[in-house]
Amino acid sequence: MEEKGRLKPGFKIRLTLTANEKFFGPGIAMLLHLVDEYGSIRSAAMAMDMSYSKAWKILRRADKELGFPLLESRNGGNGGGKSALTAEGRAFLEKFDTVEKKLYEAAQGLIDEYF
Amino acid sequence: MEEKGRLKPGFKIRLTLTANEKFFGPGIAMLLHLVDEYGSIRSAAMAMDMSYSKAWKILRRADKELGFPLLESRNGGNGGGKSALTAEGRAFLEKFDTVEKKLYEAAQGLIDEYF
DSSP states (O other): OOOTTOOOOEEEEEEEEESSSEEESHHHHHHHHHHHHHSOHHHHHHHTTOOHHHHHHHHHHHHHHHTSOSEEEEOOSTTOOEEEEOHHHHHHHHHHHHHHHHHHHHHHHHHHHHO | OOOTTOOOOEEEEEEEEESSSEEESHHHHHHHHHHHHHSOHHHHHHHTTOOHHHHHHHHHHHHHHHTSOSEEEEOOSTTOOEEEEOHHHHHHHHHHHHHHHHHHHHHHHHHHHHO
């Protein structure tokens, strides 16, 4: 096959962890990073244009599959409380980030090799 | 951290190739495999519950980014023609399948290592 004009594609990968159902992917990972930054589920959801109810739903589903809570919350009275990653939640998020990063490196190597 | 009750997640990956825009992912790969099997874009689209117009749209977009046609079609008169992979289309699909398969193997290794 000719080399001339050959396409060198870029790529995107979406990694989703599954148990009884999909429970952890790029969306919840971003949400957790934003909670870590803002200290608030509401602010984190807003920053990524996700509804508060959707954020709660995906957090609840992940906690259920994992068997531990990703976040701990303190009620703040009027206007909502503060939330932070639990130690287990932080460890899990870091593992997900690492696997995702290494998967991107593997994919870049494969794309370079095959295309 | 305790080992007891630790979750061993399954996973899914979605690889999408990009140029000016996303142009080649699991959807078009499946469509091409089905065209190869049935000899017809219409039958292939129907088998994966995709509209004929959507099938044409994603094929046209991919051809445009690739700079070569993935399929060749012969008009069959009344009732539509036959379609088959071009040699370049088959070679590209095989490369995508190989990269996707190797990426799954890499991901399985990473999941086993980290979780």
